[in-house]
Amino acid sequence: MGFRIEAGLADEILRELKKSYQIYAPKRFPGQGRFAETDLIRYDEVSALSEIVFDEKSDYPAKEVITPIQQAIFYFTEEEYRASRGKSKPILLFARPCDINAQRVQAKIYAGNGGYEDLYYTRMRERVKFVLMECPGGDDTCFCASMGTNRTDDYGMAVRPDGAGGLLAEVRDEELLPYFSQAPAADFTPAFVTENETAVTPPEIPDKETLLKLKAHPVWQEFNGRCISCGACTLACSTCTCFTTRDVVYGDNPEVGERRRVSASCQVEGFSDMAGGHSFRPTAGDRMRYKILHKFHDYKARFGDMHMCVGCGRCTSRCPAYISVTATVAKVNAAVAEIRGALGQ
Ligand code: SF4
Numbered sequence: 001m002g003f004r005i006e007a008g009l010a011d012e013i014l015r016e017l018k019k020s021y022q023i024y025a026p027k028r029f030p031g032q033g034r035f036a037e038t039d040l041i042r043y044d045e046v047s048a049l050s051e052i053v054f055d056e057k058s059d060y061p062a063k064e065v066i067t068p069i070q071q072a073i074f075y076f077t078e079e080e081y082r083a084s085r086g087k088s089k090p091i092l093l094f095a096r097p098c099d100i101n102a103q104r105v106q107a108k109i110y111a112g113n114g115g116y117e118d119l120y121y122t123r124m125r126e127r128v129k130f131v132l133m134e135c136p137g138g139d140d141t142c143f144c145a146s147m148g149t150n151r152t153d154d155y156g157m158a159v160r161p162d163g164a165g166g167l168l169a170e171v172r173d174e175e176l177l178p179y180f181s182q183a184p185a186a187d188f189t190p191a192f193v194t195e196n197e198t199a200v201t202p203p204e205i206p207d208k209e210t211l212l213k214l215k216a217h218p219v220w221q222e223f224n225g226r227c228i229s230c231g232a233c234t235l236a237c238s239t240c241t242c243f244t245t246r247d248v249v250y251g252d253n254p255e256v257g258e259r260r261r262v263s264a265s266c267q268v269e270g271f272s273d274m275a276g277g278h279s280f281r282p283t284a285g286d287r288m289r290y291k292i293l294h295k296f297h298d299y300k301a302r303f304g305d306m307h308m309c310v311g312c313g314r315c316t317s318r319c320p321a322y323i324s325v326t327a328t329v330a331k332v333n334a335a336v337a338e339i340r341g342a343l344g345q
């Protein structure tokens with residue numbers, strides 16, 4: 001059902017919703033951007049419609065609400081331990097289609113991988129209802145249309161700013177409908193981006209021989225001199241899931257404290273080191289190969305339904321070495337064409 005919601009009423013509805021839900025949306029943090037006098041846009045709890053940034057893509061993804069950069073997973077004493085309890089209220093999460101589609105990927109990895117279900121992911125995900133933010137077109141790093149993640153119907157409610165401080169809304173979730181009883185009905189269903197400024201064609205790797213030759217191709221060596229292995233791209237990625245754990249002890253007693261799960265990055269040196277000192281991916285080029293093939297080949301080969309990359313472009317925006325994921329995939333495509341040509345394919 002569609003509604004037109006004036007600015008004042010929108011804030012009243014938000015106030016009522018906050019009694020039952022935690023509401024997260026992209027919010028502006030002035031002066032906290034990467035460069036001098038620039039802002040950071042990231043997810044946080046909001047209390048008023050004016051706090052929500054609709055017209056710019058957030059620098060960090062919506063996944064930070066569901067899988068925070070760090071969280072306590074259990075608490076321990078000398079004698080016992082108990083799991084952390086997680087959030088108690090359900091969550092309304094404002095997100096663009098790319099971020100909502102990213103949760104299809106995260107769910108496969110956290111909750112559908114080899115029959116193992118990650119408690120910390122599923123208990124958060126079960127609490128989330130998405131509020132689809134109609135995307136006004138993204139920026140020059142977005143390529144959701146290429147990845148098929150420009151559309152979604154996984155939302156309880158969809159919204160578009162009306163340009164006068166209010167909203168047009170489509171409410172599908174029965175539990176949300178009563179909050180809109182004061183709003184006049186209006187014809188509204190969200191529109192979706194159909195093309196981006198940037199397009200990406202994931203590489204076609206038809207067989208193992210091509211894949212092995214691609215892994216050994218010199219295309220990856222460029223990154224030994226460019227990538228500084230900071231991991232910023234993976235922290236900003238809508239779909240990356242890697243984490244490590246860290247114990248935090250309370251006071252002087254090392255046997256009382258909590259274990260935290262902390263985001264980690266396959267791009268950081270040492271990530272793949274094993275006991276005994278062997279490293280699977282010792283160079284930045286090795287690690288870039290791993291990331292790019294995971295996002296644009298390996299995940300789909302494993303799960304079948306979609307590529308891991310949702311085309312949000314945040315890795316390109318965040319990289320301090322100006323490494324563009326779209327340019328990297330284009331170089332990989334050229335390498336694949338060269339290999340297939342040599343193989344007579
Ligand atoms: S690899 Fe880059 S473009 Fe793809 S989902 Fe991750 S951050 Fe977004």
Ligand code: SF4
Nearest residue numbers: 227228230231233319
């Ligand atoms: S953000 Fe850029 S420099 Fe840092 S690890 Fe990723 S690709 Fe390398």
